[in-house]
Amino acid sequence: MKKEKKQRSLSTRLSLWAVLFAGVIFLAAIGVFFNESRVAVQRAAIDNAMHQLDNTVLRVDNILEQVKVATDNTDWLITRHLDAPDSMFVYSRRILQNNPNLNGCSISFEPFFFKDRGLYFSAYSLNDDGEIKTTQEGNEHYQYFSMDWYQLPKLLGHPCWTEPFLDYNPEGFTSNDMIISYCKPINDRDGEFIGTISVDLSLEWLSQTISAVKPYPNSYTIMIGKGGTFFVHPDTTKLFYQTIFTQTMLEPDTAITALGHAMQAGEQGFRELELNGQNCYVLYKPLGDTGWSVGLVCTTQDIFSGYYRLINTMIGILVVGLLLMLMSFSSIFTKQLEPLEELAWQAETIASGRFDEDITESDRNDEIGKLTNSFRHMQQSLVQQMDELKQINEQKGRIEGELKIARDIQMAMLPKIFPPYPERTDIDVFGQLTPAKEVGGDLFDFYIRDEKLFFCIGDVSGKGIPASLYMVVTKALFRTVSSHEASPEKIIYALNEVLSQDNDSNMFVTFFAGVLDLPTGRLHYCNAGHDAPVLIGHTGAGMLPVDSNLPIGVMPGWKFSRQETLMDPDTTIFLYTDGLNEAENINHQQFEMTRVIEVARGLQQKEEFKPTVIVKQMMESVRKFVGEADQSDDLTMLALQYTKHQEDLTYQRSLTLTNDLKRVPRLNSFIDEVCEANGFDMATTMQINLAIEEAVVNVMNYAYPEGTKGDITIETKANKSEMSFIISDTGKPFDPTAKAEVDITLSAEDRSIGGLGIHLIRQIMDHINYERVDGHNILTLIKKLSK
Amino acid sequence: MEVKINTKDSITTAQLIGRLDTPASQEISGDFENLNQYAAGTVILDCTELEYISSSGLRLFLSLRKAAASKGGKVIVKSINKDIRSVFMMTGFLNLFEIQD
Numbered sequence: 001m002k003k004e005k006k007q008r009s010l011s012t013r014l015s016l017w018a019v020l021f022a023g024v025i026f027l028a029a030i031g032v033f034f035n036e037s038r039v040a041v042q043r044a045a046i047d048n049a050m051h052q053l054d055n056t057v058l059r060v061d062n063i064l065e066q067v068k069v070a071t072d073n074t075d076w077l078i079t080r081h082l083d084a085p086d087s088m089f090v091y092s093r094r095i096l097q098n099n100p101n102l103n104g105c106s107i108s109f110e111p112f113f114f115k116d117r118g119l120y121f122s123a124y125s126l127n128d129d130g131e132i133k134t135t136q137e138g139n140e141h142y143q144y145f146s147m148d149w150y151q152l153p154k155l156l157g158h159p160c161w162t163e164p165f166l167d168y169n170p171e172g173f174t175s176n177d178m179i180i181s182y183c184k185p186i187n188d189r190d191g192e193f194i195g196t197i198s199v200d201l202s203l204e205w206l207s208q209t210i211s212a213v214k215p216y217p218n219s220y221t222i223m224i225g226k227g228g229t230f231f232v233h234p235d236t237t238k239l240f241y242q243t244i245f246t247q248t249m250l251e252p253d254t255a256i257t258a259l260g261h262a263m264q265a266g267e268q269g270f271r272e273l274e275l276n277g278q279n280c281y282v283l284y285k286p287l288g289d290t291g292w293s294v295g296l297v298c299t300t301q302d303i304f305s306g307y308y309r310l311i312n313t314m315i316g317i318l319v320v321g322l323l324l325m326l327m328s329f330s331s332i333f334t335k336q337l338e339p340l341e342e343l344a345w346q347a348e349t350i351a352s353g354r355f356d357e358d359i360t361e362s363d364r365n366d367e368i369g370k371l372t373n374s375f376r377h378m379q380q381s382l383v384q385q386m387d388e389l390k391q392i393n394e395q396k397g398r399i400e401g402e403l404k405i406a407r408d409i410q411m412a413m414l415p416k417i418f419p420p421y422p423e424r425t426d427i428d429v430f431g432q433l434t435p436a437k438e439v440g441g442d443l444f445d446f447y448i449r450d451e452k453l454f455f456c457i458g459d460v461s462g463k464g465i466p467a468s469l470y471m472v473v474t475k476a477l478f479r480t481v482s483s484h485e486a487s488p489e490k491i492i493y494a495l496n497e498v499l500s501q502d503n504d505s506n507m508f509v510t511f512f513a514g515v516l517d518l519p520t521g522r523l524h525y526c527n528a529g530h531d532a533p534v535l536i537g538h539t540g541a542g543m544l545p546v547d548s549n550l551p552i553g554v555m556p557g558w559k560f561s562r563q564e565t566l567m568d569p570d571t572t573i574f575l576y577t578d579g580l581n582e583a584e585n586i587n588h589q590q591f592e593m594t595r596v597i598e599v600a601r602g603l604q605q606k607e608e609f610k611p612t613v614i615v616k617q618m619m620e621s622v623r624k625f626v627g628e629a630d631q632s633d634d635l636t637m638l639a640l641q642y643t644k645h646q647e648d649l650t651y652q653r654s655l656t657l658t659n660d661l662k663r664v665p666r667l668n669s670f671i672d673e674v675c676e677a678n679g680f681d682m683a684t685t686m687q688i689n690l691a692i693e694e695a696v697v698n699v700m701n702y703a704y705p706e707g708t709k710g711d712i713t714i715e716t717k718a719n720k721s722e723m724s725f726i727i728s729d730t731g732k733p734f735d736p737t738a739k740a741e742v743d744i745t746l747s748a749e750d751r752s753i754g755g756l757g758i759h760l761i762r763q764i765m766d767h768i769n770y771e772r773v774d775g776h777n778i779l780t781l782i783k784k785l786s787k
Numbered sequence: 788m789e790v791k792i793n794t795k796d797s798i799t800t801a802q803l804i805g806r807l808d809t810p811a812s813q814e815i816s817g818d819f820e821n822l823n824q825y826a827a828g829t830v831i832l833d834c835t836e837l838e839y840i841s842s843s844g845l846r847l848f849l850s851l852r853k854a855a856a857s858k859g860g861k862v863i864v865k866s867i868n869k870d871i872r873s874v875f876m877m878t879g880f881l882n883l884f885e886i887q888d
Contacts (some may be wrong), residue, residue, distance in 0.1 A: 661810045668808065686839060686870045694842050697809045744879025748852045756849075756878055757842040763877040 011333035019326045026318050032507070036313055038304070045303035046270055052215035053296040060210060060223070061288050063101065064161075067199050070095050070102070071159070075197055078107060078186055082194070087113040090121035092136045095199060096125045101209075103127055103179050103202040104167070107139060108144050108734045109186070109195035116274050120144070126741060149181040149198040157193075159184035161290055163225055164203050164240040178203040178240045180231065203240065207232040209746040210294070216302035223287065228260050231292060261285070263293035272300075297528075339368050342373055355383045403465070406439045410468055413475060415446060426644035427453055427517050430611035432578070432619075433636040440634035441467025442577045443475045448735040451518045451769030451780065454482045454491075457530065458511040459554075459577040470507045471479045474499065474552070478513070484738040486770060488513040488526035489562035492552060496528070500556040508553035512546075512575060517771055519724070519780055521567040521642050526560050528552045531578060531593075534600050536614065537571030541597065541604035544573065572601065572609045572641040578620070579635030583622050586629040591622050611639030651678060651718035656711050657696070659704040659731075667696055667714065674716050678723055678785070688725075688783060691764040694757035694778055695727050695736070702718070703731025703777055718785070725781040734777050736761070738772045790818040799829035804836040804875045807844035826854035831887075835866040840874060852883055863887050883886075 074091050081087045088107045095105040110123035120138025138144050145151075148162045162181045170564065183198040210221045210232045223232035229245035235517040239244075244260040249254065255273035259282055262269065273280060279300035284291050301308075339362060349357040359379055362372035412431075418430050431444050441460030446453060456478050459469040481494040491513050499509065512533065514525035527542075529551035532543045547561045567573070576596070583591040599621045603614055615637045622635070655670045657663040671692050675685035696712055704710045708731070715726040741762075742755035761768055767782040788811035791802040801822055806812065822830055830851065848864070855862045866885040867875060875881045 195801050661813065664809050668806075683870050683873070685874070688876065689839070690841060693808060697841070697843070744832075744877075745882075746879075748849065748883045751849065751883070753846050753849055753853075756845050760842055760874070760877060 011330055011337050011674040014333045015326050015329035018329050019322050019413070022325060023318070023322050026322075030311075030318065030719075032312055034307075034314075038307060041304060041307040045298070046283065049215055049219070049281065049296055049298050050270070050281050051301070052219075053221075053285055053294065056210055056213050056221055057285050057287055057294050057295065059213065060206075060294060063201070063206070064288065064290065066099060067102065067201065068159070070099050071182055071184050071197055071199050074105075074107070074187060078197065079188070081671050082188065085117055085121060088121075089125070089136075090127040092123045096127045096132045100127065100130070101201070102199055103177060103205065104200035106144070106149075106198045106200075107186070107195065108138065108150055108198065110193070111145065113194055128351055145291050150196045153183045153185035153196050154193050157185060161292075161481075162225070164229065164231060166240075167200065177205070180206070201232060204236055207234075207236065215296070216298050216305075219296060219298040222297060224260075224263055224293050224295070226264065226291040228264060232294070237624065245632060250310060263295060266291070266293065284619075335367070336337055339364070339372055343372055344537055347375065350379055350382070355379065355386060399563065403439060405469060406465070407435070410435075410439050410472065413472065414444065420446070421448065424448075426642065427516075428611055428643055429453075429455075429639070430615050431636070431638035432615060433634065434631065435634045436463060436579070436631045439465055439468035441471050442634035442636040443471045444575070444636055444638040445478055446640065447479075449483065449516070449658060450486070451767040451782070452486055453516040453518055454478075454486075455516070455575075455638065455640060456511060456514075457514040457577065457636060457771040458509045459530065459579075459634070459636070460509045461507055461551075463634065466505065466507065468510065469680040470499075470553075474509050474511070480785055482513075482515075484740055485561065486515055486735060486738065488515050488524050489560040491550075492526045492528050492560045493558075495650075496550075496552045496558055496560070497556055501551040503553050508551040510551045510577075511689065514573070516567065516640070516642060518642075518644065519767075519769055519782070520771065521569070521644060522564060522771065522773070523567050523573070524562055524564045526562050528560060529575065530555075531581065533576075534574040535571060536600050536604050536609055537568050538576060538607070541600040543593075543597070549700070567642040569645050570609050570641065570643060572611055572614060572639050574614055575640075577634060577636040579633040580618065580637065581632070582633060582750065583626050583635065584629055584632050585626050591625050595621065595625065599705070609641055611641050614639045646673040647719035647721065649717050649719055650725075652716065653677075654713060654715040656713045659700045659708070659710050659712060659729075661697065661700060664693055664697065667693060670714070674723075678718055684783075687764045690724055691761045692727070693779060694761050695725075695781060698736050698757055699727060699729050699731065699734065699777065699779075703734040704728050705732070720785070721767075721785045722782050725783075727779045727781070728776050730776060733772050735770045735772070736779065737768055788814055790815050792818065792821060794825065795839065797851055798831060799825035799828060800831040802833045802836070804838040807837060807847075808839060808841045809843045812841065812843035812847055819851055821824050822851055823854045825860070826851060827858040827860045829861050829863060830855065831863045833865045834868070834871060837867070837871060840871055845874070845878060845880065848880065849883070861885060 062188055074095050077091055081128040092105045092107050096102055104124065104126045106122050106124040111119045114121050120136070122136060123134070123136040124137035124146050125132055127135040148165065152160050152162060160183060162183060164178045164180050167179055179200040179202055181198045181200045183196050184403055185193050186195040186197055188194050210223065211234055213221060220229060220234040221232055224244050228242065228245050230238045230242055244263065246255065248257050253757060255271065259271050259273065262271070263284045268285045270283040273282060275297065281298045281300065282295050284293055285297040332725070340626035343359070346357050346359050357379070359372065359376040361376060362369040372689060380772065388439070414433055415431060416738070420429050421427055430445055431446070433440065433442050433444065435442070441463055442458070444457040448454070458471070458474055460470040460474065477492065477495050477498055481491045485491050485494065492511060495511070509528070511528040512525065512530040516523045527546040528549050534547040535542060535544050544565065545563070545564060549560050550558050581591055581593050581596055596618070599618055600672060603609070603617060608723050618637055653674060655667065668689050671689045674683060675688055680688065692714065696714065696764060699712050710729055710731050712727065712729045715728070717724045717726070736758045739758050742752065742759045744759070761781065764780045766784045769780040771778040771780070788805040788806060791804070793800045793802070799822065817887070823847040832848070852862050862884055867886065
């Protein structure tokens with residue numbers, strides 16, 4: 001829903017922008033057009049009004065002229081018929097008959113002009129709604145001699161118009177209208193003033209007549225006299241009683257005052273001003289020689305009504321047009337953007353995880369078509385990538401699972417029970433391996449066979465699975481080879497022969513193997529390119545001197561050199577892989593041998609030689625040094641402490657025999673004596689006899705080949721806990737312990753005839769140990785003394 | 788060391804008297820070669836008076852046992868003492884021979 005709303009607003013917004021743009025252009029064009037045309041319209045309107053005014057003035061002029069002509073004609077008749085006073089009634093009546101527009105007409109004479117008629121003679125006719133009434137008007141109540149219309153021509157000596165007045169004759173005919181009169185002096189042939197002819201116009205009629213001309217619905221005409229009195233005004237109450245200045249007495253209005261003055265001055269023109277709250281144009285023009293002024297009042301609204309109507313129509317068309325434009329644009333945009341909306345919906349669906357949402361290919365060539373097709377392509381790629389990713393993840397998961405198993409297997413192959421020999425007092429061992437990856441290429445191992453501690457440490461080149469495979473093979477081979485070979489250089493030689501054959505992947509192992517003779521503390525060792533171990537003991541801490549040789553797997557047939565040393569009691573040999581001395585901190589600095597030695601010296605000064613302490617202290621130091629950095633390599637440490645202390649001997653005897661089987665009974669009697677002296681029972685004595693006889697006969701048979709002569713010495717020693725029989729000879733090297741064990745579970749047919757002697761020795765004795773020292777075969781057999 | 792061989796019907800009895808140590812084994816190896824001739828039948832090794840046996844003695848026993856196995860005979864070891872029984876046990880000989888008290 002949200003998406004749809006956004007979509008709609010985009011098309012609406014586009015439409016609005018387009019319409020707004022078009023609207024602004026139109027408005028600007030219309031604005032310029034109307035601004036220009038307003039001036040023209042105004043000019044035209046004023047011209048039109050002025051024309052109307054001219055017509056009105058002309059019309060009024062006509063009326064006035066008509067009055068004048070009628071008066072002049074009558075005057076001419078009067079002066080020729082002064083002898084017939086009654087004809088004056090006919091003339092005054094005829095004027096009204098000939099000029100229905102006139103209100104009244106009086107022909108009045110000076111007092112006693114007609115002697116027979118007395119003081120007053122005024123022939124007066126009145127148009128009373130079409131009925132013409134005629135009478136003699138003058139009497140004592142209506143002394144017409146004093147009236148303006150009579151006096152003005154008499155005084156001026158020429159015709160003139162009176163100001164408006166209400167003709168009131170209390171005894172004669174009277175009109176209730178305000179009137180103006182054209183009055184002309186009547187002169188006799190000598191030019192003497194004898195009376196006045198006066199023609200009346202109803203001011204109201206004049207006003208109506210003039211006002212009938214309306215150029216605009218709300219326009220009206222005014223006429224003012226010399227004093228500013230309204231002669232003509234649509235509001236008849238103002239006639240005669242008000243002047244143009246009346247209103248300005250209450251509220252001063254300079255514009256109206258100026259207008260009044262201009263009109264009084266007989267000027268012609270127009271003024272724009274406010275009348276009764278409306279903007280008006282007042283056009284004005286003097287009326288002939290009367291001194292009056294006619295004004296045409298037009299409201300601005302009227303003048304510009306057409307103009308405003310046009311504006312309104314234009315704006316209406318504009319608004320409707322823009323609305324239509326908006327609607328059609330909106331519709332067009334919405335239609336055009338429809339694929340986008342659909343695309344957005346599909347994108348939403350895809351985003352929600354439904355990657356199989358079908359997007360139809362667009363055949364449009366525009367941006368939307370391109371977008372749709374790009375999106376479609378993206379979706380297809382996405383599906384494909386997801387599939388691949390899924391497969392990879394599955395594979396990864398499987399591989400990770402297998403790696404974990406591999407690690408478990410690898411770890412299970414390493415010695416993990418510490419202390420490994422709790423019953424022994426002569427040796428203590430601790431070791432640990434921390435792989436950098438799931439599986440590692442480091443290895444260590446140790447075990448005791450025939451009172452010899454076999455141990456090794458190795459580091460396969462590389463890391464991960466390839467290294468771990470090689471590690472497993474190396475460790476298995478070490479066990480296999482060392483089970484019948486007690487010389488470390490020979491063990492390594494054998495390993496090298498196997499591992500360097502068909503070594504296509506060019507793997508190699510740096511390896512250190514040692515064989516510690518537990519009864520004597522003599523250590524034989526061989527180094528195959530590994531880092532030199534550290535010795536820590538009472539006398540100090542330092543590196544064990546090693547020949548570097550070559551790593552295992554590099555060159556078949558390489559003769560590895562053997563070295564040896566004597567381990568003092570409590571001394572520990574500390575072995576490690578380069579994961580220790582080459583451990584890196586975040587600044588890529590290495591831990592280095594100097595720090596290893598430093599830690600070793602620190603421990604040495606504290607007289608602390610215990611394997612667990614050494615390994616843990618070393619671990620702590622290297623962790624502290626490495627800090628936040630990742631472990632870059634497998635880290636393996638192995639520490640072995642020789643703890644044998646020679647006990648005081650309680651018994652010692654020896655016998656030397658020649659290598660003659662006939663000497664065996666002598667051996668038997670010697671053993672019998674020794675056993676008896678040490679309190680062994682008969683059964684044990686027999687078994688010891690058997691073991692020693694087998695050992696000695698072996699020497700006679702194998703160390704001294706037939707025909708050679710030599711001695712065999714049997715030395716017996718006893719302390720509180722055990723009895724040792726040390727059988728030594730100077731014959732050729734012969735290690736009975738290297739012989740493979742016989743399988744006593746085989747059937748008679750399958751069993752080999754040999755190997756029984758060494759088997760019996762192992763069965764009977766608690767420990768067996770062979771050493772070749774200084775050209776001597778030394779075989780030590782130990783029987784523990786039962787408490 | 789003394790060996791008394793006594794054959795009756797298809798049963799050959801060899802009486803072993805004394806200590807059968809390494810020199811004694813060499814001494815009586817001839818007697819055992821003789822005994823091999825009877826390996827098709829039943830050979831009884833009477834150990835009533837055998838005091839001691841070394842691996843070379845055991846080898847003689849085993850050779851005889853192998854000959855019997857190949858010829859279809861059998862070897863009975865009779866009356867071994869406690870010490871020799873323990874040696875038999877250590878070497879797995881108790882399973883190879885029929886032991887009679």
